[in-house]
C-alpha cells in the first residue's frame with residue numbers, strides 16, 4: 001500500500017493543527033487527531049478542559065496529580081487510540097492519513113506526570129507504527145505568544161512546555177517507537193505558515209514519503 005500514515009507532534013503553539021490540516025489538503029489525505037472526536041475522545045477533552053466530571057467519575061483538574069487518576073487518564077487515551085487505530089487502518093486503504101498527535105503525546109505528557117514509560121508502552125501495544133513523525137519545534141516564548149497567553153488546559157505553562165519539549169527530543173534521540181521513515185524535525189520559530197509547510201513538503205519528498 002502506498003498510502004502513508006503521517007503523524008504530527010509538538011508543544012502547544014507549534015502549529016501542529018494548522019500544518020497537519022494544510023498537509024492533508026495538499027496530499028489529499030485524511031486529517032485526524034487525538035484525542036479523537038469519538039465518545040472516549042470527548043470524555044478526555046472534558047477532563048482536560050477542567051470542566052470535568054467531578055461528580056460522575058471523580059476526575060478533577062487538580063486531582064490529576066493523584067496516581068490512580070493520572071493513570072486513568074492514560075488508560076482513556078490508550079482506549080481512544082484503540083478505536084482510532086481501527087479507523088486509521090480502514091482509511092489508509094483509501095488515502096494518506098495525517099494525524100495531529102498520537103502515541104508520542106502519551107509518551108511525553110504522561111511520563112512527565114510520573115507514569116512509567118513501560119506502563120505507557122504496555123497499554124499502547126496495539127498502536128500502529130506510523131510511517132513518519134514530524135516534530136514541530138518552537139521557541140517557548142513564541143509558543144506562548146502564539147497561544148495568546150491562554151492556559152486552557154492542564155499542560156499549558158512555560159515550565160511544562162520546557163519539559164514537554166525535552167521529552168520529545170529524548171524520544172527522537174533514543175528512537176523510541178521509531179517510524180518506518182524516521183523523524184522530521186522542523187523549527188518553526190520566526191517562520192510563517194507557508195515557510196513551515198514548504199519545509200515539511202521538501203523533507204517528505206527527500207525521504208521519498210510523497211512525490
Ligand code: ATM
Pocket residue numbers: 012034035048077078101102103105106107109110153155156
Ligand atoms: P490538544 O491540546 O492538541 O488538543 O491535546 C490535548 C492534550 O492532551 C495535550 N495537552 N496539552 N497541551 C496533550 C495531551 N495528550 C496526552 O496527555 N496524552 C495523549 O495520548 C494525547 C494524544 C494527548
